[in-house]
Amino acid sequence: MAMLELKNVHAHYGKIHALKDISITVNKGEIVTLIGGNGAGKSTTLKTISGTLRPSAGQIFLNGEDLGKYPAHEIVTLGIVQVPEGRRVFGQLTVMENLDLGAFTSKDKKRDAATVEKIFHMFPRLAERSKQLAGTLSGGEQQMLAMGRALMADPKILLLDEPSMGLAPVLVDSVFATIKTLHAQGVTILLVEQNARMALKTASRGYVIQTGKVILEDDAKKLLENEMVKKAYMGD
Amino acid sequence: MTKTQSLWNHGVKIGAIGGVSVLTISLIGMVQMFGKRFIVADFLPMGVAIALILTILTAYLAAKKTSIPDKSIQLANSVISGLMTAGVLSMLVIIGRSIKLRTVFVEASPQLYNILTGGIQGAGGIIFLLGVGLLCGVFAGILILLNDLWRKLIVNALATVFVLGLLQELIMPILKAWDLGVTNYIAELFYAMNGLTPMGAILAMIIFSIIYLSWYANREKIKKGYGDLPKETQKKTKYLGLLILAIILIVLPQVLGLFLSEVLTIVGLYVLLGLGLNIVVGYAGLLDLGYVAFFAIGSYVVALLTSPQIFDFGLNFWQALPIAVICGVLAGVILGIPVLKMRGDYLAIATLGFGEIIRILVLSDFLKPWLGGAQGIGSIPNPNFFGFHMVKPQHIYYLLLAGCILVVFISLRLKNSRLGRAWMAMREDEDVAQAMGINLVATKLLAFATGAGFSALSGAIFASKIGSVYPHSFNVFISINVVAIVIIGGMGSLPGVVIGAAVLMGLPELLREFAEYRMFVYGVALVVMMLLRPEGLLPEQRHKMALHDEPETEAKTAA
Numbered sequence: 001m002a003m004l005e006l007k008n009v010h011a012h013y014g015k016i017h018a019l020k021d022i023s024i025t026v027n028k029g030e031i032v033t034l035i036g037g038n039g040a041g042k043s044t045t046l047k048t049i050s051g052t053l054r055p056s057a058g059q060i061f062l063n064g065e066d067l068g069k070y071p072a073h074e075i076v077t078l079g080i081v082q083v084p085e086g087r088r089v090f091g092q093l094t095v096m097e098n099l100d101l102g103a104f105t106s107k108d109k110k111r112d113a114a115t116v117e118k119i120f121h122m123f124p125r126l127a128e129r130s131k132q133l134a135g136t137l138s139g140g141e142q143q144m145l146a147m148g149r150a151l152m153a154d155p156k157i158l159l160l161d162e163p164s165m166g167l168a169p170v171l172v173d174s175v176f177a178t179i180k181t182l183h184a185q186g187v188t189i190l191l192v193e194q195n196a197r198m199a200l201k202t203a204s205r206g207y208v209i210q211t212g213k214v215i216l217e218d219d220a221k222k223l224l225e226n227e228m229v230k231k232a233y234m235g236d
Numbered sequence: 237m238t239k240t241q242s243l244w245n246h247g248v249k250i251g252a253i254g255g256v257s258v259l260t261i262s263l264i265g266m267v268q269m270f271g272k273r274f275i276v277a278d279f280l281p282m283g284v285a286i287a288l289i290l291t292i293l294t295a296y297l298a299a300k301k302t303s304i305p306d307k308s309i310q311l312a313n314s315v316i317s318g319l320m321t322a323g324v325l326s327m328l329v330i331i332g333r334s335i336k337l338r339t340v341f342v343e344a345s346p347q348l349y350n351i352l353t354g355g356i357q358g359a360g361g362i363i364f365l366l367g368v369g370l371l372c373g374v375f376a377g378i379l380i381l382l383n384d385l386w387r388k389l390i391v392n393a394l395a396t397v398f399v400l401g402l403l404q405e406l407i408m409p410i411l412k413a414w415d416l417g418v419t420n421y422i423a424e425l426f427y428a429m430n431g432l433t434p435m436g437a438i439l440a441m442i443i444f445s446i447i448y449l450s451w452y453a454n455r456e457k458i459k460k461g462y463g464d465l466p467k468e469t470q471k472k473t474k475y476l477g478l479l480i481l482a483i484i485l486i487v488l489p490q491v492l493g494l495f496l497s498e499v500l501t502i503v504g505l506y507v508l509l510g511l512g513l514n515i516v517v518g519y520a521g522l523l524d525l526g527y528v529a530f531f532a533i534g535s536y537v538v539a540l541l542t543s544p545q546i547f548d549f550g551l552n553f554w555q556a557l558p559i560a561v562i563c564g565v566l567a568g569v570i571l572g573i574p575v576l577k578m579r580g581d582y583l584a585i586a587t588l589g590f591g592e593i594i595r596i597l598v599l600s601d602f603l604k605p606w607l608g609g610a611q612g613i614g615s616i617p618n619p620n621f622f623g624f625h626m627v628k629p630q631h632i633y634y635l636l637l638a639g640c641i642l643v644v645f646i647s648l649r650l651k652n653s654r655l656g657r658a659w660m661a662m663r664e665d666e667d668v669a670q671a672m673g674i675n676l677v678a679t680k681l682l683a684f685a686t687g688a689g690f691s692a693l694s695g696a697i698f699a700s701k702i703g704s705v706y707p708h709s710f711n712v713f714i715s716i717n718v719v720a721i722v723i724i725g726g727m728g729s730l731p732g733v734v735i736g737a738a739v740l741m742g743l744p745e746l747l748r749e750f751a752e753y754r755m756f757v758y759g760v761a762l763v764v765m766m767l768l769r770p771e772g773l774l775p776e777q778r779h780k781m782a783l784h785d786e787p788e789t790e791a792k793t794a795a
Contacts, residue, residue, distance in 0.1 A: 050671055052667060071675070072671075084668055084671065088665055088668045090660070090665060090668070091664065100657065101661045102672060104654075104657070104661070104672045105673035153673065
């Protein structure tokens, strides 16, 4: 059953037509990936989902409910949580404060404490540095923190915007391992990536977007074999 | 060849900077103006003291920046720097005594040259000047070579003498006013009519050194002793400290007398303003340069409601006060709505405009029938506290103290609240804060409204203290003063705001010659702060961590 559904979404930045008739479906329990080059409209798609950019036409549904009526800051309470591109942790705040802010909308303190435990178990490095300022963490640790912060909001669907960007290869592997762990715990994931090979190996289905349009959609395995995808996005 | 050049590079370059600095304060008349105020009576005028401090400071920096950790080279560099500074000034004296510079630099007078050369004419004066430069260099060099304890001891002892001498006009009358045998004796021992006595200066240094050394020798023991105390006792000590602070704050205006209480009320008004702006700038990260607008609104609301001059509503101060604060809050929201989408520089400019709009509206002929135009509104009654008329500055002081305590309490509570955390997140990254579920519109408007309410409170007290309000009391310099207080005190830090207000508003009132150079000194202070202590005088803990911990944490993450 479709959990998240974008139906014929268009979006504009002023006069620039950034998304042209995008339709994407994410089913419950899936990892779906969105791949494409720079400026294809990947991040813009995520922005329209999280409500910071409003579609100029088309609709977005979560479990059949139109998101158009919710202001941006309420969308997170519905269970759509984003890990932004470039991590964007609160650099001047401590690791713990970052996690607390992730649970800003939550009213259940007990569950929050349990979630912190879970996150510290998953990323022991964060537990060691819980009192350190987030800005002093390394890139990989900041990515862990950004994911941990998103998990604090108890996501039903997690939107990951280029989690591997700017990380050393060994860290990229651990990021993708984390994505698989989260998926195994029942979180639905929409993954936006430039690293198409890793993304398609992790995901069950994929969409390829180019200049604001979906040009291809298929099972991830088939996309991995697709000549065009290989040529354009995997450098083969 | 290039090697030796680079060795002396810092001495020459930084010395030249020192020279130009002293030259600047000489030519704008600071050395002369402060020449009439003595640190040590008839011996060391404050103007000369400032010039010496600058020379020593630059020489110290020259030695410190020397890349080769060789003591003789460091010493040589500081001497070169001192001589360089004196050299630049010698050039001024030589040129000034042969050509008339006064057509361009009004302050380049024979008196200035006499101050610089110790009153000696001809070549002897130049030698004297260079000799002083040399001594400054040697002194700075010795400071570098000494270990931490002795360096701190000497610098702090000299600073104590400087401050005691500077505040002679403040301390001596207080001691005399008590008119006890002991205080009279102390006053006469330490102070002449125009500064410390030489004896007093030496005594002050000795007393300071004894206290400092005995603390230093026992500091581990004291700290450990305090740490070993049971939590209960520690808590009690803390409360005792607070109690003593409270008693000092309550007794202060009685001890200080009329003039100093007046200074305290000015500081108090700015503490209130600073605490309000601290919410907007320090907590929420919204740079508001039109903050005076809310101060003006608070003042005018109280003026209109309590003064019989225009409408004669006949309200008293206490009835008008909440209305003034509510009007301030509403104005904060009204300003907030159009600038919701603005950030950083754009927000600063828009708010700057808002401040001016309010001032010009109040000044305008169009609104004159309601707001009094340039003549303002007069005969505002003093606050009346259960039949007691608060006329004297001492009385207003207590009103302000109550206001400050209230605002500090609210600020502290807000900081640790959900709203406080939302402000922090917004200050860091608006987009992400929104993605975390923070309602940016509400959070921003609440910051503007809270800050504006505090500012209006300050304005209301200001109006009833002065008894009349005029548009020109609400110019942009008030906003600039408050921003400077918050930045120099330490953004987001409450004690910082108090210290900032005391230093930036209190000192200029005490040193009246200073008034002319107020903006110059603010500018220099801001630049120096940004270079040496960007987190402010009494920073919020996290800023200090962020600005000074980098090398250490880099090492950690590398490991």
